[in-house]
Amino acid sequence: MHACLLHPKSVGQLSLASTDPMVPPLIDPAFLTHPDDIKTLIKGYRVIEKIMATPAFKALSPRDVIDAPMNTDAEIEQVLRNRSDTLYHPVGTCKMGADAMAVVDARLKVHGLEGLRVVDASIMPTIIGCSTTAATVMIGEKAAEFIRQDRAAGTAITQRDDHEPSAAHHHA
Incomplete structure (x- = not known):
């Protein structure tokens, strides 16, 4: 059992380490x-302790996998700071809005740039209350729809331009 x-x-930070795109970014998750x-x-x-102390769970003979004192809030905090890691997925580095x-x-287009979209969990302004996988798949599906729509609109404009009479024909 775990709590998450x-x-x-807590808010982390992502920044560029270099102008070289092959150099990994600097990531500080700022956990806790x-x-x-x-x-x-x-x-x-504390809720987990209560649940584990119920007759139903005691019948299963649970054992504590952490070999450290966890009686006081300070002891619990120390263990949490030493052992915690992430279960949530970082989001929000390329906020949509x-x-x-x-x-x-x-429409997932980068403000101020032509021809570039961001299509991943980084566009979520805040983290959702479940795994980000399904939402990220939805973002990908929606982006694919936007791209198809933009291509269709571009094709319609190109076809219309190709079929309009030229200025020379207007004067003939």
Whole structure:
């Protein structure tokens, strides 16, 4: 059993290490930097303790896999800080929207650039309350729809331009 944060308040940072696209970016997830996150996980651990103490679970002879004291909040916090890792998926580095922090518009096109879209979980302004997989697949499907629509619109414009009489024909 474990407790996890579906909506962490800690905010990490992603930045470029170099102008060379082959150099990996600098990623600081800033795990558990917001005090509410650690408080929530301590509460979650306390709920797990209560559940594990019920007759139904005691009958299964559960064992603690962590060999460290976890009686006080300070002890629980120390274990959490030493052992916690991420179950949630980072999102929001290329936020979708129309505000100053938004990177892509509602059709996933990068603001200020032609011919570039971002099609992954990074466009989510905030993390969703479940695995990001299904939502990311939906983003990909929607992007494919946008691309098909844009191609169809571009083809219609090209065909219309090809069939319109030239200026020379107007004067003839």
